[in-house]
Amino acid sequence: MLTRAEIAVSKIPPSKAHTSVSVKRSPQRAFKIQMFAESNQSACRVFASCMNTYIYARVSTERQTHDSQLLELRDYCQRRGWTVQKEIVDTASGSKASRAGLDELMKLVRAGRVNAIVCFKLDRLGRSLAHLAQLIGELTRQRVALVIPSQGIDTTSSNPAAQLQLNILCAVAEFEREVIRERVNAGLAAARARGKRLGAPNRINAMLPKATELVRAGNGIAAVGRELGISLGSAWKLVRTARMEATTR
Numbered sequence: 001m002l003t004r005a006e007i008a009v010s011k012i013p014p015s016k017a018h019t020s021v022s023v024k025r026s027p028q029r030a031f032k033i034q035m036f037a038e039s040n041q042s043a044c045r046v047f048a049s050c051m052n053t054y055i056y057a058r059v060s061t062e063r064q065t066h067d068s069q070l071l072e073l074r075d076y077c078q079r080r081g082w083t084v085q086k087e088i089v090d091t092a093s094g095s096k097a098s099r100a101g102l103d104e105l106m107k108l109v110r111a112g113r114v115n116a117i118v119c120f121k122l123d124r125l126g127r128s129l130a131h132l133a134q135l136i137g138e139l140t141r142q143r144v145a146l147v148i149p150s151q152g153i154d155t156t157s158s159n160p161a162a163q164l165q166l167n168i169l170c171a172v173a174e175f176e177r178e179v180i181r182e183r184v185n186a187g188l189a190a191a192r193a194r195g196k197r198l199g200a201p202n203r204i205n206a207m208l209p210k211a212t213e214l215v216r217a218g219n220g221i222a223a224v225g226r227e228l229g230i231s232l233g234s235a236w237k238l239v240r241t242a243r244m245e246a247t248t249r
Helices: 004-010 014-019 027-050 067-080 100-110 129-141 162-193 205-216 221-228 232-248
Strands: 053-059 084-091 116-119 145-148
Touching (some): 053 067, 053 100, 067 084, 067 116, 084 100, 100 129, 129 145, 205 221, 221 232
Parallel strands (some): 053 084, 053 116
């Protein structure tokens, strides 16, 4: 068995070996450390090659191309030893939450076929901060890493700051949602103060004039319901309102 110090030394890259603390060991133990280090590096390479990595790029207009984004993202994946399963692109405005390429990518995420998404910038992925928070939340639930090389975002397990980055992104997104909620509530309160009736118009109340005519013609609740194509409960409410209005006149 290797000691903790020997395991730590075996993980140090050769370029930094001269800065490490020397550990006295026999030739046999040195051989074991070398074999452990090689197997550890091999396992990392195998894990990287097995990752289902997808590249996503977006431009806003047909006059723009995805080439510059794709070139940089391909080079990044190659440096990390990731095999790109597919490059998914969109040509659509960032204001649209539903895009053909993004919808396809999220279907693959929900099917469990994606381990990492590599994108050029966050604004290429999310429509707004709230939309981006929704995407990040879904990626987190599905345990899919999000990598944005140009902005230093990397939520893979190999990055020790991954959870910190996710927490910061989610905290900012939650703040944005709270601000939006406060604005909506303030707008509703102002509308109520002006006496404005909120919500969709009541379809049943719109039938009251017709129901009143039917009641004056001697029709009962069942007949009113059949004539207007509504339930007996709704017909009863209309008939009652029509009769109350007739008695108050």
